[in-house]
Amino acid sequence: MSHSKPTSRPARPFFSSGPCVKRPGWSPDVLKEALLGRSHRAAEGRARLKEVITRSKNLLEIPEDWRLGIVPASDTGAVEMILWALGGQRGIDVLSFESFSETWAKDLKNELKLEDLRILEAPYGQLPDLSHVDWSRDVVLTWNGTTSGVCVPSPESVPATHEGLVICDATSAAFAMDLPWDRLDIVTWSWQKALGGEAAHGMLALSPRAVARLEQGAPRALPKIFRLTNKKGLIEAIFEGDTINTPSMLCVEDALDSLKWAEQVGGLPALKARSQKNLATVTPWVEASDWVAFLSADPATRSCTSICLKIIAPWFEALSEEQRGKVVKHLTGLVAKEGAGYDLASYRDAPAGLRIWGGATVEAEDIALLLPWLDWAMEQTKKEFAV
Numbered sequence: 001m002s003h004s005k006p007t008s009r010p011a012r013p014f015f016s017s018g019p020c021v022k023r024p025g026w027s028p029d030v031l032k033e034a035l036l037g038r039s040h041r042a043a044e045g046r047a048r049l050k051e052v053i054t055r056s057k058n059l060l061e062i063p064e065d066w067r068l069g070i071v072p073a074s075d076t077g078a079v080e081m082i083l084w085a086l087g088g089q090r091g092i093d094v095l096s097f098e099s100f101s102e103t104w105a106k107d108l109k110n111e112l113k114l115e116d117l118r119i120l121e122a123p124y125g126q127l128p129d130l131s132h133v134d135w136s137r138d139v140v141l142t143w144n145g146t147t148s149g150v151c152v153p154s155p156e157s158v159p160a161t162h163e164g165l166v167i168c169d170a171t172s173a174a175f176a177m178d179l180p181w182d183r184l185d186i187v188t189w190s191w192q193k194a195l196g197g198e199a200a201h202g203m204l205a206l207s208p209r210a211v212a213r214l215e216q217g218a219p220r221a222l223p224k225i226f227r228l229t230n231k232k233g234l235i236e237a238i239f240e241g242d243t244i245n246t247p248s249m250l251c252v253e254d255a256l257d258s259l260k261w262a263e264q265v266g267g268l269p270a271l272k273a274r275s276q277k278n279l280a281t282v283t284p285w286v287e288a289s290d291w292v293a294f295l296s297a298d299p300a301t302r303s304c305t306s307i308c309l310k311i312i313a314p315w316f317e318a319l320s321e322e323q324r325g326k327v328v329k330h331l332t333g334l335v336a337k338e339g340a341g342y343d344l345a346s347y348r349d350a351p352a353g354l355r356i357w358g359g360a361t362v363e364a365e366d367i368a369l370l371l372p373w374l375d376w377a378m379e380q381t382k383k384e385f386a387v
């Protein structure tokens with residue numbers, strides 16, 4: 001089938017998997033009331049930080065007895081502070097199945113040099129066998145592998161009772177997928193993903209069991225930026241809006257705008273539905289395509305946020321790894337040059353392919369308008385590369 005050049009473009013051609021597209025209707029005007037040039041420790045600053053915490057807790061339906069805090073260094077900061085504070089207290093199982101989950105596994109092994117560590121691996125496109133996880137140990141679980149488009153299939157995938165703590169990197173799942181708070185103990189995310197916020201600030205949610213474990217003390221010295229406890233126990237103020245170091249009040253204002261938008265469109269059920277609709281827009285196109293397929297073969301583990309696609313055209317599969325990378329660069333470059341879609345190449349460590357962000361801030365109509373551009377660009381690219 002031949003694909004002529006499309007004539008309509010997505011209104012918002014932003015498909016990056018982070019920082020993700022702003023919410024529909026966003027403009028810099030939403031930042032007008034930001035508390036700039038004032039201390040974040042003043043009553044007004046602290047109130048805004050607390051508001052981010054309260055609104056996030058409500059939206060995500062986090063249990064009342066959990067603590068939620070804003071921490072430095074985005075999702076990476078939130079995950080690392082936990083790995084360094086708890087790693088070695090107990091045996092750990094870590095699931096490694098794409099770039100970020102592999103980073104956590106490597107840090108536990110090579111940096112923290114933990115002895116009692118089991119790394120459960122799976123290649124890009126698959127999830128490690130969850131029946132092999134020993135839930136009596138601490139478990140590091142990335143809920144959605146942003147670079148492979150594979151997610152944990154259901155809230156029941158984690159057993160209701162488990163002796164160890166479940167440490168969940170949910171940065172590309174939160175606000176788009178169900179998170180079983182009663183089965184998790186530590187959950188992290190950032191503002192720059194599903195709500196289209198700004199980078200550099202992390203969110204850390206702790207169950208009462210997680211707090212008790214943190215209060216046992218870290219098996220090693222920690223830098224200030226990672227310290228959640230002092231001699232008296234948990235530093236409760238962090239979970240009331242006192243940050244460890246200085247946050248950007250511009251980003252705080254932006255986060256509040258995203259959270260208010262999320263509430264207005266109908267809260268978590270509406271956010272999940274928007275993301276599901278985005279995946280549902282891509283699915284029939286993939287199924288009808290002769291050149292593209294989902295990287296995640298099992299529909300049950302298919303992500304609705306980071307929609308990762310592999311290229312299955314025989315001429316592409318015959319190319320070297322290096323040539324495949326060039327094909328993807330060419331294809332995505334053509335689409336970007338036309339202003340029809342940006343940041344569509346797969347992650348640098350993932351198999352050469354495409355990735356379309358489908359979180360709640362993306363409009364399904366924009367994805368629908370993008371897809372014919374991909375067909376067109378692939379046809380142009382084939383002319384350059386197929387031998």
Ligand SMILES: Cc1ncc(COP(=O)(O)O)c(C=O)c1O
Nearest residue numbers: 018074075076100146171172190
């Ligand atoms: C699963 C996962 N973990 C961690 C990160 C790192 O997030 P950040 O750059 O916000 O620290 C990302 C970023 O895309 C991610 O997708």
